[in-house]
Amino acid sequence: MRRSWSLVDLSIHPVDIALREPFGIATGAKTAALNVFVRATLADGSVGWGEAAPFEAVNGERREVALHGIERSRDALLGWDAVAWRTLGNRLRELSPESPSARCAVETAVLDAICASLNIPLATLFGGTESELESDLTITTGTADRAREAAFSIARQGYRTIKLKVGGAPLDADLARVRAVHEAAPSCALILDGNAALTADDAVTIAEECARIGARLAVFEQPCARHDDDAARSVHERARVMVCADESVASARDVARLARAGAAQAINLKITKSGVVECYDMAVTARAHGMALMVGGMVESSLAMSASAHLACGVGGVEFVDLDTPLWLVDEPVRAEMLRDGPRLSIASVARGHGARPTDGWLASRGGVA
Numbered sequence: 001m002r003r004s005w006s007l008v009d010l011s012i013h014p015v016d017i018a019l020r021e022p023f024g025i026a027t028g029a030k031t032a033a034l035n036v037f038v039r040a041t042l043a044d045g046s047v048g049w050g051e052a053a054p055f056e057a058v059n060g061e062r063r064e065v066a067l068h069g070i071e072r073s074r075d076a077l078l079g080w081d082a083v084a085w086r087t088l089g090n091r092l093r094e095l096s097p098e099s100p101s102a103r104c105a106v107e108t109a110v111l112d113a114i115c116a117s118l119n120i121p122l123a124t125l126f127g128g129t130e131s132e133l134e135s136d137l138t139i140t141t142g143t144a145d146r147a148r149e150a151a152f153s154i155a156r157q158g159y160r161t162i163k164l165k166v167g168g169a170p171l172d173a174d175l176a177r178v179r180a181v182h183e184a185a186p187s188c189a190l191i192l193d194g195n196a197a198l199t200a201d202d203a204v205t206i207a208e209e210c211a212r213i214g215a216r217l218a219v220f221e222q223p224c225a226r227h228d229d230d231a232a233r234s235v236h237e238r239a240r241v242m243v244c245a246d247e248s249v250a251s252a253r254d255v256a257r258l259a260r261a262g263a264a265q266a267i268n269l270k271i272t273k274s275g276v277v278e279c280y281d282m283a284v285t286a287r288a289h290g291m292a293l294m295v296g297g298m299v300e301s302s303l304a305m306s307a308s309a310h311l312a313c314g315v316g317g318v319e320f321v322d323l324d325t326p327l328w329l330v331d332e333p334v335r336a337e338m339l340r341d342g343p344r345l346s347i348a349s350v351a352r353g354h355g356a357r358p359t360d361g362w363l364a365s366r367g368g369v370a
Contacts, residue, residue: 048112126314
């Protein structure tokens with residue numbers, strides 16, 4: 001007889017997590033992770049956890065919007081048979097079109113609970129291809145001296161790829177930061193991330209400077225405005241660099257559009273930007289168009305990051321891994337079974353679900369939620 005996977009409870013728990021330093025991108029900085037944990041309970045008693053991590057500077061979403069979206073979803077979905085998890089994802093898009101992080105939190109919690117019931121890792125649900133990933137580490141916006149110091153430290157920790165935020169500053173400042181990073185960590189490949197803030201000309205100039213100094217530019221992420229496909233294509237053609245879409249891609253339909261326009265050769269999968277089900281569809285669509293994959297996130301704890309790692313390992317062959325934001329958090333209230341050893345991430349020891357949940361101390365502070 002089939003298990004009873006009816007959704008019987010969806011509890012909502014705002015969480016504030018301090019950052020060790022501001023997480024700055026071209027369009028703004030985040031000084032604390034104002035996120036939401038969600039707990040799903042199925043009729044057979046299985047429990048799963050998800051996380052919403054809105055980032056206003058990226059897509060305009062605030063926690064208040066995410067909370068409203070989760071509450072609306074809870075009211076509509078209680079009693080839903082979670083075995084139809086793809087249909088649930090479609091329904092969530094209808095219920096919370098303005099809040100992808102709300103969709104992510106609910107989907108992740110439900111999928112975690114399903115996998116707990118089945119006694120399988122979440123990655124198995126998505127294909128179970130791999131169990132290990134190698135992440136980059138990000139240098140956020142700031143001075144050239146700070147970038148140099150950070151790059152030296154990152155290379156010493158064994159990272160082979162550095163992600164450098166550019167844009168939102170004078171071009172000369174970005175060029176100086178690129179040179180500083182390469183001087184401090186010449187063996188590391190670079191991912192440049194413009195967060196939609198550069199002109200095509202400035203992005204080409206930065207890419208050409210990388211070539212001039214001998215820096216290995218692996219990919220240029222979202223150099224230009226999210227709706228300017230012509231600019232993105234120009235950067236790719238003139239600088240002969242792979243362009244990865246981030247802000248400009250939030251759905252499988254966006255992936256197909258960018259592929260047709262020649263505006264991206266890779267896409268960034270972020271479950272808090274698109275939802276889990278949509279990210280899976282985006283990965284399949286991108287592969288069908290011969291595009292590379294990156295997996296990343298907003299400013300998330302190890303809860304959402306664990307789910308993203310399982311998605312990437314399940315799909316397999318994700319070329320660029322950017323799962324580092326838990327390293328910015330102070331006293332992260334999450335217990336994760338995913339192992340992190342410098343750049344190496346492993347989910348091999350995760351037996352059920354994504355293997356992450358709030359700590360016992362945090363749960364006790366919330367009234368002892370199990």
